Amino acid sequence: MTVTIDGDERSIDSGTTGLDLFRDRRDVVVMRVAGELVDLARELVDGDVVEAVSVNEPDGLMVLRHSTAHVLAQAVQQVNPSAKLGIGPPIENGFYYDFDVEEPFTPEDLKKLEKTMQRIVKEGQTFSRREISDADALAELADEPYKCELVGLKSNAADAAEGASAEVGEGGLTIYDNLNRQGEVKWKDLCRGPHVPNTKVLANGWSLMRSAAAYWRGNENNPQLQRVYGTAWPTKEELTEYKERLAEAERRDHRRLGAEMDLFSFPDAIGSGLAVFHPKGGVIRMEMEEYSRKRHVEEGYEFVYTPHATKKQLFETSGHLDWYADGMYPPMHMDEERDADGNITKQGQDYYLKPMNCPMHNLVFDSRGRSYRELPLRMFEFGTVYRNEKSGVVHGLTRARGFTQDDAHIYCTREQMKDELTTTLNFVLGLLKDYGLTDFYLELSTRNPEKSVGDDDVWEEATETLREVGIASGLELVPDPEGAAFYGPKISVQTRDAIGRSWQMSTIQLDFNLPERFELEYTAADNSRQRPVMIHRALFGSIERFFAILTEHYAGQFPVWLAPVQVRAIPVAEPFNEYLGEVVAELKRQGVRAEIDDSDERFPKKIRNASKEKVPFVLIAGGDDQEANAVSFRLRDGSQDNQVPIADAVARIVAAIADKVQV
RNA sequence: GCUGGCAUGGCGCAAUUGGUAGCGCACCCGACUUGUAAUCGGGAGGUUGUGGGUUCAAGUCCCACUGCCAGCUCCA
Numbered sequence: 001m002t003v004t005i006d007g008d009e010r011s012i013d014s015g016t017t018g019l020d021l022f023r024d025r026r027d028v029v030v031m032r033v034a035g036e037l038v039d040l041a042r043e044l045v046d047g048d049v050v051e052a053v054s055v056n057e058p059d060g061l062m063v064l065r066h067s068t069a070h071v072l073a074q075a076v077q078q079v080n081p082s083a084k085l086g087i088g089p090p091i092e093n094g095f096y097y098d099f100d101v102e103e104p105f106t107p108e109d110l111k112k113l114e115k116t117m118q119r120i121v122k123e124g125q126t127f128s129r130r131e132i133s134d135a136d137a138l139a140e141l142a143d144e145p146y147k148c149e150l151v152g153l154k155s156n157a158a159d160a161a162e163g164a165s166a167e168v169g170e171g172g173l174t175i176y177d178n179l180n181r182q183g184e185v186k187w188k189d190l191c192r193g194p195h196v197p198n199t200k201v202l203a204n205g206w207s208l209m210r211s212a213a214a215y216w217r218g219n220e221n222n223p224q225l226q227r228v229y230g231t232a233w234p235t236k237e238e239l240t241e242y243k244e245r246l247a248e249a250e251r252r253d254h255r256r257l258g259a260e261m262d263l264f265s266f267p268d269a270i271g272s273g274l275a276v277f278h279p280k281g282g283v284i285r286m287e288m289e290e291y292s293r294k295r296h297v298e299e300g301y302e303f304v305y306t307p308h309a310t311k312k313q314l315f316e317t318s319g320h321l322d323w324y325a326d327g328m329y330p331p332m333h334m335d336e337e338r339d340a341d342g343n344i345t346k347q348g349q350d351y352y353l354k355p356m357n358c359p360m361h362n363l364v365f366d367s368r369g370r371s372y373r374e375l376p377l378r379m380f381e382f383g384t385v386y387r388n389e390k391s392g393v394v395h396g397l398t399r400a401r402g403f404t405q406d407d408a409h410i411y412c413t414r415e416q417m418k419d420e421l422t423t424t425l426n427f428v429l430g431l432l433k434d435y436g437l438t439d440f441y442l443e444l445s446t447r448n449p450e451k452s453v454g455d456d457d458v459w460e461e462a463t464e465t466l467r468e469v470g471i472a473s474g475l476e477l478v479p480d481p482e483g484a485a486f487y488g489p490k491i492s493v494q495t496r497d498a499i500g501r502s503w504q505m506s507t508i509q510l511d512f513n514l515p516e517r518f519e520l521e522y523t524a525a526d527n528s529r530q531r532p533v534m535i536h537r538a539l540f541g542s543i544e545r546f547f548a549i550l551t552e553h554y555a556g557q558f559p560v561w562l563a564p565v566q567v568r569a570i571p572v573a574e575p576f577n578e579y580l581g582e583v584v585a586e587l588k589r590q591g592v593r594a595e596i597d598d599s600d601e602r603f604p605k606k607i608r609n610a611s612k613e614k615v616p617f618v619l620i621a622g623g624d625d626q627e628a629n630a631v632s633f634r635l636r637d638g639s640q641d642n643q644v645p646i647a648d649a650v651a652r653i654v655a656a657i658a659d660k661v662q663v
Numbered sequence: 664g665c666u667g668g669c670a671u672g673g674c675g676c677a678a679u680u681g682g683u684a685g686c687g688c689a690c691c692c693g694a695c696u697u698g699u700a701a702u703c704g705g706g707a708g709g710u711u712g713u714g715g716g717u718u719c720a721a722g723u724c725c726c727a728c729u730g731c732c733a734g735c736u737c738c739a
Contacts (some may be wrong), residue, residue, distance in 0.1 A: 106668090210669065267733090272729090603697075
């Protein structure tokens with residue numbers, strides 16, 4: 001019979017499997033037949049179009065990780081036969097498997113499980129597929145209540161739970177038996193497959209990472225299972241590299257750098273998720289804000305300031321209390337008066353800390369009659385908001401309970417909307433680039449019918465407008481179905497940082513609903529009353545969070561314009577203090593944050609201190625420099641540039657700041 | 664909020680079976696000071712996150728609370 005293998009037609013005997021075909025290619029873990037991933041052990045039939053799938057490509061790697069998850073589950077049930085199986089899919093960088101067990105896993109348990117897995121891997125067990133009817137599966141898996149639940153849900157596995165489609169898919173059910181070399185069944189699991197042919201393929205490229213609870217089928221009303229996370233790679237070298245990437249991310253963690261570099265802290269006395277910025281962090285933040293202000297002025301934004309607290313009514317009008325009351329700080333009951341007997345003599349009222357700035361900006365818009373001549377009206381504010389984030393989600397500066405949005409609301413006509421969105425998107429991207437981010441893509445978040453207000457055609461128009469603007473940008477546009485806020489669709493700018501992690505940055509939301517709720521109006525050219533369209537736009541999202549992202553992106557080595565200390569002058573010895581002091585004075589006159597280290601420490605210690613503080617420019621002067629009326633540069637990478645004439649050195653530093661370059 | 668773990672001077676860590684809380688860095692004082700990541704000596708600093716309990720005795724065991732870490736759920 002004839003099959004097509006990786007584009008070449010070949011004639012093969014009946015009964016030939018992928019194992020036979022790809023015997024010489026050790027990297028091939030699975031194959032694609034007519035575009036579908038199947039086990040190598042599958043027998044091919046006449047006319048099949050077959051592609052080898054290497055462990056080094058995404059599909060192959062996923063299969064490897066899925067199979068590793070199976071070995072984990074096998075090990076868990078070997079150690080603890082009463083453990084019930086949940087779901088065990090591959091994920092980015094690895095896999096997890098959920099178990100219902102009496103006692104949560106301890107770190108020692110994980111070590112023991114790794115040893116057990118190691119034995120299974122070394123034993124070279126094969127994954128053997130067998131088809132089974134629903135009824136037979138339910139009978140065979142009677143001891144696995146979660147698997148049985150999945151059997152009942154299989155027709156819409158994608159909805160059943162994240163990862164459920166790894167276990168059951170549309171069509172017939174399959175069970176994988178793990179066979180030892182004698183062909184004995186050592187373990188089995190309901191699974192859609194495919195799998196690598198043999199556990200030996202896993203080799204030494206995997207590792208268990210951590211355990212934690214997870215809700216069954218991702219619903220917090222369901223019981224919690226114990227989830228074990230692992231990672232798996234084609235080779236031990238790639239595993240080691242992955243672990244090194246994790247270590248690098250840890251070294252860059254803004255919470256760690258924030259403490260080390262004295263940038264900010266979260267005093268217990270203030271409360272969870274509420275940061276204070278120390279002087280060095282304050283400088284960085286001030287520079288970030290100042291530059292943003294300057295650019296907003298240039299782009300025609302006007303600046304407003306609004307209070308942090310407001311009466312309840314405002315958030316009833318906006319609808320925020322309907323949707324987000326749980327996420328708001330509880331109300332403060334004000335102005336109530338009682339007599340001596342405790343009877344209320346004056347009704348009080350509730351005030352809330354603001355979780356959003358938009359209602360306040362609407363009130364500014366509505367403070368007087370507006371003309372079409374004023375539109376687009378662009379209001380900007382560094383508006384500090386407070387949100388009652390659940391205790392378990394607070395995370396450094398990236399998820400705080402109090403933070404400052406660089407928030408703008410643009411009021412315009414429907415005709416202006418598209419141009420305005422285009423301009424805004426370009427402005428946003430340009431500004432992010434100025435802060436040193438370069439790698440972007442867009443995400444289009446569309447309506448969630450369960451969590452939204454407004455008419456369909458209005459949503460449709462808003463969504464299509466955003467889509468057109470997104471496509472016109474030329475950036476990749478990724479759909480985010482049902483990800484929109486209740487009042488309108490949004491486009492968000494995602495950025496990848498220096499070590500490849502993506503972050504959601506700016507959001508641009510189109511909103512026809514709040515203008516309606518606030519009954520905002522302007523007078524059009526024909527003297528009619530018209531409703532403006534509102535564009536919500538945050539660029540950093542939150543300044544605190546952007547601060548954290550930049551800190552991690554730069555690993556604390558900020559570009560000169562943001563660095564808390566831009567120049568540290570270090571005399572080789574005490575006699576040169578005065579000479580270097582004059583250079584520092586000149587730099588200060590030019591607005592540079594320069595300081596001299598005239599402490600009693602010895603020279604090498606001063607170099608070390610400057611290095612640990614990640615100061616971008618270290619200026620050194622000794623006898624050679626003084627004679628030449630020069631200074632020597634030492635940069636953060638340890639490189640040097642000796643005997644640079646003072647005027648040149650100053651010019652170089654001033655230019656590096658003005659050009660916002662990294663050094 | 665849920666599950667698990669953790670909490671010892673400013674920071675990083677130590678303290679045997681429950682038995683006198685130590686070390687390094689930073690800080691203060693003194694001496695030293697000539698070319699690229701740690702000069703030497705001395706000093707000060709902690710009722711061990713908070714509140715209860717068990718015990719002759721608690722950093723260590725138990726309970727509650729607060730905070731932090733990981734994951735889940737959530738994220739306007």
